[in-house]
Amino acid sequence: MSTQSRDSNVNTTSEEDAASFAETAFKLAGKSDDEARRTGAIDRADDQVEKLFAPQYQTVHSPVHRAVWDREFPLDVFHAAPLKTPPHVQKTMDDAVALVQQHRQAGTLYNEDRKVSERVLGELGELGYWGLLVSQEYGGAGSPFRSFAAFLTRMATVDPTIAGLASVHGCIGAVDPLRTFGTEEQKQRFLPGLASGERLSAFALTEPGAGSDLTALSTTARLDGDDYIVNGEKLFITNAVPGRTVGLVCLIDGKPAVLVCDLPHEENESFQIRKYGLYALKHTYNNGLVFRNFRVPKENLLTAPRGDGLTIAYHGLNLGRVALCATAAGTMRLMMASMIPWAHYRVTYSEPIAKRELVQRRLGKLGGMIVAADALVAWCSTLLDAGYRGEMECIIAKIFGSEAQKEAAIELFMKTHGGRSFLHGHMFGDNVHEYLAPCIYEGEGEMLGMAFFKSLVKQHGTVYFQAIGEALKRAGIRKPNPLNPAHAWALKGAALPYGRWWLGEKTRSKRMPSLGAMPNNLREHAEFAIRSLQHAPLRISGVMSKHQLKLADRQCRMSELSTRVQRMVVILCTSLYAADQSDTVIREAADVYCRELTRELLGQRPTDSDFRRITQLGDAIAGGGFPGIGELHPDDIMMQYK
Numbered sequence: 001m002s003t004q005s006r007d008s009n010v011n012t013t014s015e016e017d018a019a020s021f022a023e024t025a026f027k028l029a030g031k032s033d034d035e036a037r038r039t040g041a042i043d044r045a046d047d048q049v050e051k052l053f054a055p056q057y058q059t060v061h062s063p064v065h066r067a068v069w070d071r072e073f074p075l076d077v078f079h080a081a082p083l084k085t086p087p088h089v090q091k092t093m094d095d096a097v098a099l100v101q102q103h104r105q106a107g108t109l110y111n112e113d114r115k116v117s118e119r120v121l122g123e124l125g126e127l128g129y130w131g132l133l134v135s136q137e138y139g140g141a142g143s144p145f146r147s148f149a150a151f152l153t154r155m156a157t158v159d160p161t162i163a164g165l166a167s168v169h170g171c172i173g174a175v176d177p178l179r180t181f182g183t184e185e186q187k188q189r190f191l192p193g194l195a196s197g198e199r200l201s202a203f204a205l206t207e208p209g210a211g212s213d214l215t216a217l218s219t220t221a222r223l224d225g226d227d228y229i230v231n232g233e234k235l236f237i238t239n240a241v242p243g244r245t246v247g248l249v250c251l252i253d254g255k256p257a258v259l260v261c262d263l264p265h266e267e268n269e270s271f272q273i274r275k276y277g278l279y280a281l282k283h284t285y286n287n288g289l290v291f292r293n294f295r296v297p298k299e300n301l302l303t304a305p306r307g308d309g310l311t312i313a314y315h316g317l318n319l320g321r322v323a324l325c326a327t328a329a330g331t332m333r334l335m336m337a338s339m340i341p342w343a344h345y346r347v348t349y350s351e352p353i354a355k356r357e358l359v360q361r362r363l364g365k366l367g368g369m370i371v372a373a374d375a376l377v378a379w380c381s382t383l384l385d386a387g388y389r390g391e392m393e394c395i396i397a398k399i400f401g402s403e404a405q406k407e408a409a410i411e412l413f414m415k416t417h418g419g420r421s422f423l424h425g426h427m428f429g430d431n432v433h434e435y436l437a438p439c440i441y442e443g444e445g446e447m448l449g450m451a452f453f454k455s456l457v458k459q460h461g462t463v464y465f466q467a468i469g470e471a472l473k474r475a476g477i478r479k480p481n482p483l484n485p486a487h488a489w490a491l492k493g494a495a496l497p498y499g500r501w502w503l504g505e506k507t508r509s510k511r512m513p514s515l516g517a518m519p520n521n522l523r524e525h526a527e528f529a530i531r532s533l534q535h536a537p538l539r540i541s542g543v544m545s546k547h548q549l550k551l552a553d554r555q556c557r558m559s560e561l562s563t564r565v566q567r568m569v570v571i572l573c574t575s576l577y578a579a580d581q582s583d584t585v586i587r588e589a590a591d592v593y594c595r596e597l598t599r600e601l602l603g604q605r606p607t608d609s610d611f612r613r614i615t616q617l618g619d620a621i622a623g624g625g626f627p628g629i630g631e632l633h634p635d636d637i638m639m640q641y642k
Contacts, residue, residue: 049314073530089142092127116162121197124162130197138187139465148323156326164284173239205234205313221250229293230248231292237275237288239285258301261300279433322398335412340629345637367617368590368596371578375398376400380397423638449559467497521591522590523575577592
């Protein structure tokens with residue numbers, strides 16, 4: 001099957017022109033020089049990350065980009081690889097789960113502050129938990145990410161915080177920057193301690209004034225002899241306690257850079273912990289870091305083959321985004337395992353609410369969201385192991401996982417448990433902030449949705465619309481009208497390539513790829529998603545053509561289009577994943593959830609048949625039909641009545 005993008009058949013601009021597309025577009029749109037410069041800096045960092053990957057694994061050849069823009073649909077890259085975990089990795093995972101279960105049962109998981117205790121963290125290190133993503137050469141297990149991501153779901157059903165800490169340490173902490181960008185000397189010096197858990201890690205990027213705007217960094221490092229002297233403050237840093245190893249993003253000579261810093265075991269004049277009240281992450285430490293003339297050896301500076309500190313910062317985020325979705329899949333299983341006993345216990349009007357349609361619908365929908373999250377985790381981790389950058393795909397997983405967990409908590413879990421949800425000691429009341437906060441982690445959802453849209457349209461915009469925008473700017477035309485002869489004359493050369501593309505897209509037939517053996521209902525969902533993705537280019541390009549230079553200000557429209565494409569991908573991945581499963585409940589859960597997403601895209605109301613499907617599924621789940629849920633006992637029914 002061809003992997004060539006449609007846009008690659010026309011004369012494209014140089015890499016330098018493509019890298020400055022956002023900056024040029026903002027200038028043409030009349031934005032300030034400062035805003036254009038900052039936007040261009042982020043765009044260039046994104047391009048520099050791209051160049052770290054082989055061309056066939058970059059965004060323009062990624063599954064989602066090809067699904068929208070290619071002539072032939074790349075179905076082969078939407079299948080998840082089978083889960084094949086090496087025996088030594090599996091043993092580490094099994095031992096870690098058993099250890100956490102033992103501490104939970106003994107009541108020794110947390111310290112006096114109700115944080116995961118150093119004893120537990122240390123014992124996990126002895127088992128090899130913290131070295132799962134570190135290669136065996138440096139003392140780790142060298143787990144495939146496909147195995148690691150699936151394992152996080154399993155660990156999250158025992159303790160979501162410990163699952164999250166594995167992601168903080170191995171994905172967005174110091175492990176990924178070192179194994180990807182570290183010199184051999186740096187790897188030898190740092191990775192063994194990170195693998196053993198002797199030095200757990202964090203990543204210090206966010207600042208009081210620099211959240212989603214990474215160009216607003218103010219922490220600086222100045223070279224002084226053999227050391228860098230760091231001054232500045234970091235905020236909202238998970239696992240930020242004395243004695244950790246952090247990847248610190250700062251400015252060196254005005255450019256973003258990353259220093260690997262071993263924090264002292266105690267605060268001192270040059271290093272302090274800034275504590276604050278935080279509702280989320282209650283079982284781990286989230287603090288600020290304050291540096292005043294803090295010295296870091298100059299040999300701790302990480303360098304990217306191309307790019308700077310933002311390049312390094314961006315790289316590990318995709319791992320963390322998949323890990324977040326994996327943890328959400330485990331957390332939603334805990335919610336389901338809590339809902340089922342309560343649904344059988346709670347009686348209204350002489351009948352358990354497990355027999356009520358509304359409760360059955362909740363359980364059925366929750367089952368569908370869990371299967372969809374599993375599907376995205378399996379697919380994205382497969383892509384990352386294969387060498388893909390996976391930016392767009394991992395954004396879909398992050399947004400879906402966090403939003404699904406939020407909806408599950410509020411609309412399904414809380415409403416089923418009713419007033420007891422707010423009792424002290426109840427799973428919902430005690431953890432509601434944990435359920436909501438992932439919508440912000442690894443990038444706030446709607447902001448990431450716009451980043452997804454930007455990645456989707458960047459090449460198309462560079463090839464066809466940049467020249468049009470420049471022509472409009474030269475002619476002083478703010479609202480182009482093709483029927484105006486003066487406008488048509490001004491655009492005659494610049495618009496011709498786009499006209500050819502549009503005509504070809506309008507007249508070209510769409511061929512459905514062979515889906516192989518699939519259950520008919522899941523096949524229908526896959527075919528719907530493929531057709532929708534194949535018809536997306538004209539809609540997307542039409543919005544770009546309509547808004548031209550003002551598209552960057554049309555955030556609501558970009559967000560809406562982005563969400564639609566993401567939903568199509570979720571339907572496709574969920575249906576393909578479920579078709580590979582033998583469990584009928586998983587297949588039914590995928591079916592009912594794909595139906596819901598399809599109705600949402602088409603603006604349709606559910607039929608009586610839709611209601612029957614989801615309530616029958618919910619009834620089966622209430623009877624213990626969802627795989628693995630019967631083994632979980634997350635809580636007890638509170639304030640039981642006689």
